[in-house]
Amino acid sequence: MCGRYSFAPNPKQLEAQMRDVIRPLALKISFNIAPTHQSYVIASDRPGVLQTMEWGLVPHWSADGVNNGKLINARAEGIQEKPSFRDCIRSKRCLVPADSFYEWRTGPGKDKIPYRISLKSGALMFMAGIWDEWQAGNETKHTFSIITTTPNRDLETLHNRMPVLLSGGHDQQAWLSTLPVDTVLAMLHPAPDGIFSVYRVSEKLNNVAYNEPDLHREVPEQPTFF
Numbered sequence: 001m002c003g004r005y006s007f008a009p010n011p012k013q014l015e016a017q018m019r020d021v022i023r024p025l026a027l028k029i030s031f032n033i034a035p036t037h038q039s040y041v042i043a044s045d046r047p048g049v050l051q052t053m054e055w056g057l058v059p060h061w062s063a064d065g066v067n068n069g070k071l072i073n074a075r076a077e078g079i080q081e082k083p084s085f086r087d088c089i090r091s092k093r094c095l096v097p098a099d100s101f102y103e104w105r106t107g108p109g110k111d112k113i114p115y116r117i118s119l120k121s122g123a124l125m126f127m128a129g130i131w132d133e134w135q136a137g138n139e140t141k142h143t144f145s146i147i148t149t150t151p152n153r154d155l156e157t158l159h160n161r162m163p164v165l166l167s168g169g170h171d172q173q174a175w176l177s178t179l180p181v182d183t184v185l186a187m188l189h190p191a192p193d194g195i196f197s198v199y200r201v202s203e204k205l206n207n208v209a210y211n212e213p214d215l216h217r218e219v220p221e222q223p224t225f226f
Helices: 011-017 086-091 169-175 179-183
Strands: 006-008 030-033 038-043 051-055 073-075 093-098 100-106 112-120 124-136 137-151 197-200
Touching: 006 093, 011 030, 038 124, 038 137, 086 093, 086 179, 093 137, 093 169, 100 124, 169 179
Parallel strands: 051 137, 073 137
Antiparallel strands: 006 030, 006 100, 038 051, 038 093, 093 124, 100 112, 112 197, 124 137
16 A cells, blocks of 8 residues: 655756646645645646645545545556446546655564655656545535555565556646546556665654654664574
8 A cells, every 4th residue: 555655846856847737836845644634636627736635535425524544545456346436537537746655564573664665766756546526515525545556576575555656747647638447547557667766764754743854864774683
């Protein structure tokens, strides 16, 4: 799964990859985006605008509109058949920008050890997502989920899932377009091998309220004793 990520772009990344996207004047930087947090997406309803939605899909047919954080990810396999996702994958797709995402390895004593995953190229990632709109009376809620697939070789020893990345501008535009579902399903595959930088980071990440730049800092691996 993808259960935590960061969006802390530098000016060079924004100029190179989001120059034509309308962005807030005061861009919110976050080093620790967690389920139910508000975060940025580029959605099919306004493909030229960076807008905020809540992470954790709430289907439009939900009775209470509560985001319990259970639908932060949507598995690519069978996504077109799941009641919560099948309408969204057809007409409500989005890109979720990030500079990195995090995964945990189980260490000695079953401690959860966090790792940061970013692109070796230094580019931003655009994760494939779906979104929905829930309404009741005067209340409207926009939420999203990140689509996951099987890992590439970079990540297979760390976790059995990874987010689907749409790296090229053509694929990103296609994802936000009105392409039929069979065509976009073919885009849901693992990233190429060898593109990721993976390193251990501080266990401060485990606290969802902690949101400081040092979460991107590499920390030494602990020695393993046999």
